[in-house]
Amino acid sequence: xxxxxxxxxxxxxxxxxSNQPEERFLYSRDPGTMEPHxxxxxxxxxTTEEVQKIVRLANRQKIPLVPMGxxxxxxxxxxxxxxxxxxxxKRMNRILEVNEAxxxxxxxxxxxxxxxxxxxxKHHPRLKHxxxxxxxxxTIGGNVLIHGxxxxxxxxxxxxxxxxxxEVVLPTGEVARIGSCSASPYWFSRSPLPDLAGLFLGWHGTxxxxxxxxxxxxxxxxxxxxxxxxxxxPELAPDIIRRLARVQVAEDILAWMSPKxxxxxxxxxxxxxxxxxxxxxxxxxxxxxxxxxRPYLERKVGGFMPLPPDMKVRFLExxxxxxxxxxxxxxxxxxxxxxxxxxxELFAPAFRKGLEIAESRKVPYSLGARIVGLxxxxxxFYAYAFNRADQADVRRAQTALEDTNAMVLEMGxxxxxxxxPAQKQIIKKMDPNTFALMNRLRAVLDPQGxxxxxxxxA
Amino acid sequence: xxxLKYDQKICTKCEKIDCLTRCQHIALDLExxxxxxxxxxxxxxxxxxxxxxTCYACEEYCPYHNHPFYLIxxxxxxxxxxxxxxxxxxxxxxxxxxxxxxxxxKVSAPVINLCSFPMLAGSIQGKxxxxxxxxxxNDLFCNIMWLHFAKNSVIRERLPKVINNLMDYYLKxxxxxxxxxFHDECFGTYTQLAPAFGIEVPFKPIHLFEYLTKKxxxxxxxxxxxNAKVAYQRPCSNRLVPETQHWVDEIFKxxxxxxxxxxxxxxxxxxxxxxxxxxQRDDRADAIQKRNLDDMAAVGARYCVxxxxxxxxxxxxxxxxxxxxxxxxxxxxxxxxxxxFWG
Numbered sequence: 128x129x130x131x132x133x134x135x136x137x138x139x140x141x142x143x144x145s146n147q148p149e150e151r152f153l154y155s156r157d158p159g160t161m162e163p164h165x166x167x168x169x170x171x172x173x174t175t176e177e178v179q180k181i182v183r184l185a186n187r188q189k190i191p192l193v194p195m196g197x198x199x200x201x202x203x204x205x206x207x208x209x210x211x212x213x214x215x216x217k218r219m220n221r222i223l224e225v226n227e228a229x230x231x232x233x234x235x236x237x238x239x240x241x242x243x244x245x246x247x248x249k250h251h252p253r254l255k256h257x258x259x260x261x262x263x264x265x266t267i268g269g270n271v272l273i274h275g276x277x278x279x280x281x282x283x284x285x286x287x288x289x290x291x292x293x294e295v296v297l298p299t300g301e302v303a304r305i306g307s308c309s310a311s312p313y314w315f316s317r318s319p320l321p322d323l324a325g326l327f328l329g330w331h332g333t334x335x336x337x338x339x340x341x342x343x344x345x346x347x348x349x350x351x352x353x354x355x356x357x358x359x360x361p362e363l364a365p366d367i368i369r370r371l372a373r374v375q376v377a378e379d380i381l382a383w384m385s386p387k388x389x390x391x392x393x394x395x396x397x398x399x400x401x402x403x404x405x406x407x408x409x410x411x412x413x414x415x416x417x418x419x420x421r422p423y424l425e426r427k428v429g430g431f432m433p434l435p436p437d438m439k440v441r442f443l444e445x446x447x448x449x450x451x452x453x454x455x456x457x458x459x460x461x462x463x464x465x466x467x468x469x470x471x472e473l474f475a476p477a478f479r480k481g482l483e484i485a486e487s488r489k490v491p492y493s494l495g496a497r498i499v500g501l502x503x504x505x506x507x508f509y510a511y512a513f514n515r516a517d518q519a520d521v522r523r524a525q526t527a528l529e530d531t532n533a534m535v536l537e538m539g540x541x542x543x544x545x546x547x548p549a550q551k552q553i554i555k556k557m558d559p560n561t562f563a564l565m566n567r568l569r570a571v572l573d574p575q576g577x578x579x580x581x582x583x584x585a
Numbered sequence: 586x587x588x589l590k591y592d593q594k595i596c597t598k599c600e601k602i603d604c605l606t607r608c609q610h611i612a613l614d615l616e617x618x619x620x621x622x623x624x625x626x627x628x629x630x631x632x633x634x635x636x637x638x639t640c641y642a643c644e645e646y647c648p649y650h651n652h653p654f655y656l657i658x659x660x661x662x663x664x665x666x667x668x669x670x671x672x673x674x675x676x677x678x679x680x681x682x683x684x685x686x687x688x689x690x691k692v693s694a695p696v697i698n699l700c701s702f703p704m705l706a707g708s709i710q711g712k713x714x715x716x717x718x719x720x721x722x723n724d725l726f727c728n729i730m731w732l733h734f735a736k737n738s739v740i741r742e743r744l745p746k747v748i749n750n751l752m753d754y755y756l757k758x759x760x761x762x763x764x765x766x767f768h769d770e771c772f773g774t775y776t777q778l779a780p781a782f783g784i785e786v787p788f789k790p791i792h793l794f795e796y797l798t799k800k801x802x803x804x805x806x807x808x809x810x811x812n813a814k815v816a817y818q819r820p821c822s823n824r825l826v827p828e829t830q831h832w833v834d835e836i837f838k839x840x841x842x843x844x845x846x847x848x849x850x851x852x853x854x855x856x857x858x859x860x861x862x863x864x865q866r867d868d869r870a871d872a873i874q875k876r877n878l879d880d881m882a883a884v885g886a887r888y889c890v891x892x893x894x895x896x897x898x899x900x901x902x903x904x905x906x907x908x909x910x911x912x913x914x915x916x917x918x919x920x921x922x923x924x925x926f927w928g
Contacts (some may be wrong), residue, residue: 359672390680394672410871417867423670424865430670433863435898 128167131188135170135212137457138180143171143218154195154205154213158454160513160525161203161546166193166213166330173218175294175302175338182336183300185212185577192298193579196237196269201463202546204331206272208574208581214336216268222246223339229315230254230344231291233308236268240446243267247347253280255287255347258445261352268337273544274329274468276497276506278400279345280446280569281377284500286342286477287328290555291316294339295327298573306341314341326568328387331544334572345378348402350409353442354416358429361475365393365502367429368471370419372502374413376401379497382505384478387491388458393479396432440553450510456491459514461521465531465549467507471498474505479533481509488527506543507535547581587661589737590781591652596626597879604653605645609855610869611636622653623661633657634666638864639733640856641824652781654824662672663734669863674734683724683743687750689791692718692759695796698751700771701726702894709767711924712807713800717765725749727774729822733860744774745784756788763789765796767915769892773825793892794832797918801839810841813891816886816909817844818877818900819854820893827852836914840921843885849877857896866915874903882907890914 128146135144139143146168155163167190172178185192191211198205198215207213216237224233225247232254234243240256241263247254257279259270270277275286283289292306292314303309305324306317317324327334356367364382372380379400386392398430399416403409423429434442441449454462469477479495491512496505509531513524532542532549534554542549554562565583572578601718605611605618611633613621624631636801637657644654662666669677681701682802697709699721709719725747756762766772775790801808832849849855855877858870881889881904889904889911891897901911912920919925 357670357672357676359675382840388680389682390676392679394676413867417865427667427670428672430673431862431866432673432676433859435895437898438903 130169131184131190134184135168138184138382139170139172141169143173145169154198154207154215156206157198157201157203158451158461158515159201159203159344159546160461160521160528161206163211164206165210166207167210168212169215170212171215171218175219175296178214178219178296178336178338179300180300181212181214182296182298186575187300189575190577191322191580192336192577194336196266197239197243197262197264199265200269200273200544202544202584204544204546204579205397208547208579209408211577214541216266216336216338219338223482224314225251225254226313226315227254228250229313231314232256232344233314233339233341234267235339237265238267239264240267240270243481244578245568247344251344251348255345256342256344257283257289259286260446260450262451263446267339271340271342272337273329273331276499279321279378280497280499281372281501282345283343284503287324290324290328291341291344293324293337293341295335295337297335298575298578302338303335307346308341331582333569333582334578346402348404350404350406351400351402351443352409352413353398353400354413355432355434355442356399356420356429357432358395358423359393361395361478363423363429364397364474365471365479366422367423368397368474368498368505369502371397371399372498373417374419375501376415376566377448378402380502381495382474382498383493383495385453385493400443450493451499453491453493453510454512456512457514457517457520459516459520461515461524462510463513463524463528464508464510465535466543466545467509467531467535467540468499468504468511469507469535469538471496471502471505473538473540476538477507477535477540480538481507481531483508484530484534484585485511489524489532490524492527492528507540534574550583551585588783589652589655590783591656592649593626595649595651596622596653599649601648603646603648605633607642607646609640609642609853610638612689625657625743628660628663630664630666631660634661637668638856638866638869638899639668639821640813640860641732641821642682644777645763645824645827645852655737655778655781655915658732658735658737661696662737667735669734670865674736677730677734678736678739679871681713681726681728681730682857683726683746683750684722685724685752687722687724689754689758690720692720692755692761694718694761694763695765696755696759696761696763697765698725698771699769700766700768702768704893705767705849705913708913711919712804712922713797713915714920718755720751720755727768727771729774729778733863740778741784744779744782748775748779748784750785752787761788763791765793768794768822768894769793769820769826770822771831772829777825792826792829792832793915794829797915798832798835798839801836801918801921802921805839807923808840809923811888811917811921812841813843813887814845814885815842815888815890816847816881816884817850818857818889818891818893818895818896819850820891821856821860822893823854833914836918840918842888842917842921845886847880847884849880857893857899859895859899874900878903878907879910888912890917897913
């Protein structure tokens with residue numbers, strides 16, 4: 128063990144490796160409900176070359192290696208289930224290139240959402256990236272690799288769909304570039320080459336260590352507004368969402384349902400955020416959105432909340448700060464959710480069943496759905512808050528999450544960034560040939576089986 | 586449930602039907618107006634019930650003070666002719682519900698009631714409000730806003746409780762019998778709506794404008810004239826109490842503000858647009874706001890002064906875009922007294 132420590136010190140320097148109990152404790156858990164698993168070492172590389180050396184060392188010694196971004200996934204994916212090393216990527220946080228003409232940015236995998244947001248605001252104020260509703264320290268890389276979604280997902284789909292290319296250290300130590308950057312100095316697209324990015328998206332760090340990536344940027348408009356459409360019948364939601372999305376004006380469509388504040392209980396609120404270059408364009412877009420749901424307005428079964436501009440400000444925040452308030456509703460700062468990727472037509476049963484689970488398990492809840500693309504699908508989330516210092520409370524939330532994962536799969540949805548027990552549930556439902564293919568690919572890429580073992584295993 | 590105090594015979598004999606022929610938003614000639622009004626009197630459906638933008642103006646236009654607007658709202662509710670989508674109405678009713686968090690408190694005159702806008706407490710400071718007690722919150726919400734939602738039933742249910750709260754928790758225990766209404770809506774509620782609905786008000790409501798006039802008169806020597814043109818955004822609730830309008834002129838005179846003659850003021854005043862947006866008629870709201878702001882700009886107003894916090898919140902950005910300063914009337918008075926203003 129000591130020898131490995133010394134090897135790691137040689138690679139990254141003493142300040143950036145630890146085998147001390149404090150670090151091992153901190154890196155054994157995330158803010159969710161999953162049991163802690165302590166690493167033997169925590170190491171923070173600064174360059175792709177250092178990552179290569181660490182991967183080669185892990186290979187030689189057959190040591191498990193778990194790449195980690197912000198450590199905020201909540202479902203425990205960066206806990207080292209079999210010990211070994213946690214590879215904390217936060218030092219590799221450089222913003223390497225912004226290409227204004229082709230609207231993309233190249234970042235190192237540890238660059239955070241907040242850093243990029245601030246950087247673009249300062250240096251490229253007419254461009255922005257799609258921000259998830261996560262703390263600003265969440266990394267761009269981590270979120271893309273788990274198929275995240277965010278404030279531009281109605282316009283651009285999942286964050287993994289906004290990926291132009293990446294650099295990855297394979298489990299055997301070679302560096303590979305994926306996308307246009309493999310054959311061009313530009314990181315403009317994954318097309319037209321064979322798309323190998325899928326080997327690293329949604330695999331939870333079991334196929335390699337991504338060190339750089341390029342993502343698409345979008346116009347940051349000077350005029351912005353949000354409409355909040357309110358209904359009280361979830362059966363209406365799919366058609367309304369489809370109509371709102373198909374106008375192709377919204378940057379983000381987010382439904383939310385919560386028992387708090389009191390005035391929100393029993394209603395489904397659908398936020399539609401959009402931007403424009405001029406006030407006239409903004410008004411036109413507002414009118415297009417309104418027109419799309421005209422039949423519901425005429426029947427008086429839904430309508431846009433009348434909000435003065437001041438009251439809209441918090442709904443235009445990216446990321447939304449209200450989630451942080453909810454996360455601590457029970458105090459003790461515990462918060463986890465099942466994000467279920469599912470078709471929009473499942474909105475009503477997803478809502479009703481989620482409500483049943485939350486109420487029967489007596490956990491504080493917040494339900495919602497981020498619409499992806501033109502209502503091509505949604506990330507329906509079931510968020511449960513709990514007090515981390517209260518084991519009974521943690522257990523209640525854990526049970527609610529387990530029930531929710533099972534319910535989602537039964538309905539035809541798929542839990543997103545699933546915890547290891549939920550991964551096993553997914554595998555049970557998965558076409559056996561698909562799972563066999565996953566295992567064959569993994570065996571080829573990672574012959575020693577060192578990459579985040581315990582994930583995507585039956 | 587209290588009955589609305591109106592006399593059907595007055596309407597039956599009315600020759601001019603001012604309530605509808607003068608409506609700013611529904612075009613009706615005298616004969617059409619008569620037919621539609623007769624339908625409303627008979628409790629039948631009328632296009633008026635569906636097209637009404639709930640601006641309150643007909644309440645002012647009726648020369649007989651026979652409460653045509655309240656009757657329209659009663660009929661809208663009876664016939665489910667909802668001006669605002671039902672979920673929004675239900676949500677607002679939940680949002681503005683009494684919280685039951687009120688605690689008895691000794692107050693001393695002057696008692697300023699902020700109604701459901703306690704967040705404006707920062708405006709109640711300086712010489713104008715020295716020694717004032719401030720009260721507010723949902724438990725003191727006057728509930729007049731339900732006129733915009735065809736929910737007179739909520740007013741009838743909640744208003745008596747609010748009056749009891751004011752008395753039991755503040756005024757009676759403190760031996761105070763006057764309540765300064767910071768917001769015109771409250772004054773309209775307690776002096777005009779409550780009697781029309783047969784609800785007793787056991788204290789004396791004082792309009793903020795009257796209070797300001799009195800205080801400014803006392804502080805006259807300290808006033809530095811504003812010397813600027815000021816447009817006044819008349820709130821819809823002021824239609825219920827047009828007799829208070831002269832206070833605006835008095836205040837302007839005292840602070841040296843110039844009130845230029847505008848097309849859209851007095852009986853011709855325009856709504857801020859918020860309730861029109863609630864009725865999901867943004868195009869109409871845009872047009873009304875544009876006419877209003879064009880009118881303010883055309884007379885060269887430097888300030889646009891508000892009493893209603895909701896009008897203020899709705900229009901302030903647009904007013905500022907036109908190069909005018911949006912400001913609450915109390916804050917404008919404080920500027921004249923050489924004080925900074927809040928917000």
